Amino acid sequence: MTHGNGIEVTEFIPLGFGAQHRFWHILFIVFLLIYTTSMVGNIGMILLIKTDSRLQTPMYFFLQHLAFVGICYTSAITPKTLQNLISENKSISFVRCVMQLWVYGTFGTTDCYLLAAMAVDHYVAICKPLHYSTVMSHTVCILLVAGSYLIGSINSSVHGGLMFSLSFCKSHTINHFFCDAPPILAISCSDISINIVLLVVFVGFNLTFTMLVVIFSYIYILASILKVPSTAGRKKAFSTCASHLTAVTIFYGTFFYMYLQPHSNNSQEPMKVASVFYGIVIPLLNPLIYNLRNKEVKEALITIGKKLF
Template sequence: MAQGNSTEVSEFHLLGFGVQQEFQHVLFIVLFLIYVTYLVGNVGIILIIKTDSRLQTPMYFFLQNLAFVDICYTSALTPKMLQSFTEENNLISFWGCVIQFLVYATFATSDCYLLAIMAMDRYVAICKPLQYPMIMSQTVYIQLVAGSYIMGSINASVHTSFTFSLSFCKSKNINHFFCDGPPILALSWSNIDINIILDIVFVRFNLMFNGLAIIFSHIYIMVTILKMPSTAGRKKSFSTCASHLTVVTIFYGTLSYMYLQPQSNNSQENMKVASIFSGTVIPMLNPLIYSLRNKEVKEVLKVIGKSFVKLDTVVKTTQQSN
C-alpha cells in the first residue's frame, strides 16, 4: 500500500443515520432482529446441506457457499451499524476501516459471481440434463466457487489499496454507517481520477458481466421450459428459476443503484437505505426464498421436525416414568 498522509489519520467518525433518538431505538431493534434471523437462517442452510446426503449436489454446494458469503459480508457491516445506534461518537480506527472495507468488498463481489454461477448451473441442469453430471463435475464446481472467491479478493484488494493510500483532509467524518468507497473518497484531497477509473473498470464490469450471464442463462432456461411436454416438469423448473431471479433482481438492483449512479449529496441518505437493504434484508430473504420454495430442503426440514417431536416425546415419557 502506497504511503501518504492517510497514515496520519488514526480513526474515522461514522455519522450513521441522521434520525431522532426514538427512531434510532426502533431501528436498532428491527435491524438486530433481522440480523439474528439471517444468521440463524444461513447457518441453518449450511448445516442442513452439510449433514444431509440428499443435498450433496452442485446446486446445494453453491447455495451453501452463498449462505457463507452472506454471513461474512453482512457481519462486516451490521455489528458496527448497530453500534452506531447506541453511541454518539461512533468511531472506527483507520485499520478497522481498512479491514471492514476489504471484507465487505471481497464477499459482496464473490456474491455477485456465485449468483451468476448458480444461474449457469440451472441452465446446464435444465437445458442439458443428460450432460449435467459430466459438465458440472465435482472438480468443476469447486473450481467455480474458488474462482468467485479469487475474483472477490482481487477486486477488494485493488480497491482497498488505492482507496486507503490517498491523502485525507482534516475532516474524519464518513457520511455513512460503514466504511464504503464513495464516502471515503469524499474525504480525500488527493487526485481520485484513478479511483474513478477503477470503479468503472471493476465495479461496473463485475455487475454487468455477471448480470448479463444471468440474463442470458435464464433466457435459454425459459425457452427450454416452454418446450417441456410435462406440466409438472415446467412447474418445478420455473419455481427454481423464479426463486433465483427474485434474489438476483433484488441484489443486483440494489447494488446498481448504489454504485452505477453519479454520487451526490442528495443521494447519500438514499444510499444508506440501499446499503441496509443489500447488507441486511437480502441475506435474510435468501434462506427463506431458497428453502421455502425448494422441495428437497422442505423434506429435510420435515424430517428434522419429526425427529425433534419424537425426541421430545421420549424425554417426556422418561420423565413421567421416573
C-alpha cells in the same frame, strides 16, 4: 495516511443516518432482530445442507457458499452499526475501516459470481440434462466457487490497497454508516482519479459480466422450457428456477440502484437505505427465499423436525 495539514489521520467517524438520533432505539432493535435471524437462517442452511444426503448436489453446494458469504459481509458491517447506534464513541480506526471495506467488498463481489454460477447450474440442468453430471462435476463446482472467492478478494485488495495512499483534508467524518469506497473517496484531498477509474472498471465489469451470464442462461432456459410439451413439465422447470430468479432480482436491483444512479447530496439518505437493504436485509432474505420455495429443503427440515421432536 496524513491529514491535509500534515497531521496523521488514524480514525474516521461514520455519520450514520440523518434521523438516527431520534429513532436509534427502534433502529437498534430492528437491525439486531434482522442480524440475529439472518445468522440463524444462514448457519442453519449450511448445517442442513451438510447433514442431509438429499442436498448433496451442485445447486446446494453453491447455496451453502451463498449462505456463508451472506454471513461474512453482513457481519462486516452490522455489529459496528449496532454499536454506533447505542454508543457515544462512533469512531473506527483507519485500519479497521479498510478491513471493513475489504471484507464487505470481497464477499459482496463473491456473491455476484456465485449467483452467476447458480444460473449456469440451472442452465445445464434444464438445457443439457444428459450431460449434467459431467459438466457440473464436483471439481468444476469447486473451481467455480474458488474462482468466485479469488475474484472477490482481488477486487477488494485493489481498492483497499489504494486507500493507504490517500490523504484527507476535508473531514474525517464519513457520510455513511459503514466504510464503503465512494464516501471515503469523497472526503479525500488526494488525486482520486485512479481510484474512481478502477472502481468504475471493476464494479462495472463484475456487475456486467455476471449479469450477462445470468441473462443468457435464462434466455436459453426459457427457450427450453417453452419447448416442453406438458404444462406440468413447464411448471416444474419454472419452479426449479423461481428461488434463484427471486434472489437475483433483489440482489442486482439493489446493487444497480446503489452504484449506477447519479450521486448528489440529496441522494445520500436513499443510498444509505439501499445499503442497509443490500448489506443487512438481503442476507436474511436468501435463506427465507430458498427455504420457502425449495421442496427438498422443506422436506429436509421436516425430517430433522421429526427426529428432534
